[in-house]
Amino acid sequence: MLSCKQLVARSSDYLDKQLTLGERLMVRQHLLFCSHCRRFLKQMRVAQATVRALPEEPVVDSQALAERLARELKDS
Amino acid sequence: MTGEQQTRLLERLLKGEQQAFKELVDTYQGAMRAVAYAIVGSRHADEAVQDAWLAVVRNLKGFEQRSSLKTWLLTITANAAKTRYKQNRREVLLDDLPGPHGTIGDERFATDGHWLQGPAAWHEDTPEALLSREQMRECLEHTLLSLSELQRSVLLLRERQGLELEQICNLLDISLSNVRVLLHRARLKVFATLEHFEETGQC
Numbered sequence: 001m002l003s004c005k006q007l008v009a010r011s012s013d014y015l016d017k018q019l020t021l022g023e024r025l026m027v028r029q030h031l032l033f034c035s036h037c038r039r040f041l042k043q044m045r046v047a048q049a050t051v052r053a054l055p056e057e058p059v060v061d062s063q064a065l066a067e068r069l070a071r072e073l074k075d076s
Numbered sequence: 077m078t079g080e081q082q083t084r085l086l087e088r089l090l091k092g093e094q095q096a097f098k099e100l101v102d103t104y105q106g107a108m109r110a111v112a113y114a115i116v117g118s119r120h121a122d123e124a125v126q127d128a129w130l131a132v133v134r135n136l137k138g139f140e141q142r143s144s145l146k147t148w149l150l151t152i153t154a155n156a157a158k159t160r161y162k163q164n165r166r167e168v169l170l171d172d173l174p175g176p177h178g179t180i181g182d183e184r185f186a187t188d189g190h191w192l193q194g195p196a197a198w199h200e201d202t203p204e205a206l207l208s209r210e211q212m213r214e215c216l217e218h219t220l221l222s223l224s225e226l227q228r229s230v231l232l233l234r235e236r237q238g239l240e241l242e243q244i245c246n247l248l249d250i251s252l253s254n255v256r257v258l259l260h261r262a263r264l265k266v267f268a269t270l271e272h273f274e275e276t277g278q279c
């Protein structure tokens with residue numbers, strides 16, 4: 001059976017669906033019995049979503065860039 | 077963006093409609109920047125994106141929609157970055173800098189591989205709640221900045237831009253296993269920061 005440490009090592013691959021079916025089942029089976037790892041994975045998902053929600057640096061002046069690109073297109 | 081929305085936007089772009097270009101820039105510049113950043117680093121990312129935009133305008137008429145607009149734009153960006161700054165391509169891909177709050181390392185596990193002490197519950201467990209505190213946002217930004225440029229790029233391309241791992245490999249010319257390693261290490265450092273902040277209430 002998979003240990004917690006092994007599960008943590010495979011957690012990103014699990015979240016990204018990079019595991020083989022066999023490995024996936026081993027993770028699932030471990031999760032059935034281990035509340036620590038269930039919590040860990042849940043928190044990993046929260047961490048992913050938090051990075052996603054972090055505001056992006058805005059485009060400095062998208063209006064000026066858009067004007068320039070539109071002009072370039074007409075000139076080409 | 078659906079296929080239909082994309083077709084409509086393209087029609088407006090080809091007419092040279094300024095507002096359409098603004099929409100294009102606002103929608104994709106972030107992802108393009110992230111790709112350029114991964115290839116040439118922060119110092120040259122903006123120049124590479126500029127090059128890419130000009131190439132986009134030049135090739136817009138020839139875009140046949142065999143791939144999505146986003147994929148097409150990112151491929152152009154990657155090529156622009158690679159052409160202009162080939163010499164700057166970093167050799168050491170997997171350099172792993174220590175995160176400000178560490179990672180989830182061996183010290184967390186007993187010799188039999190069980191958690192020594194399992195992860196504690198977090199007070200906040202939604203991104204909105206976590207990011208509602210400015211200090212937390214700054215703390216997370218700080219951790220992201222502590223990652224190597226490539227590690228940070230891969231994380232942001234995956235989580236924020238929602239790219240598939242295969243796309244990241246193709247754009248950045250790195251192997252799938254390297255992408256997986258980079259991503260995992262980055263995520264564990266982010267995890268360690270959130271955990272630390274939840275436990276101590278400070279960065």
Ligand SMILES: [Zn+2]
Pocket residue numbers: 003004007030034035036037038
């Ligand atoms: Zn476990």
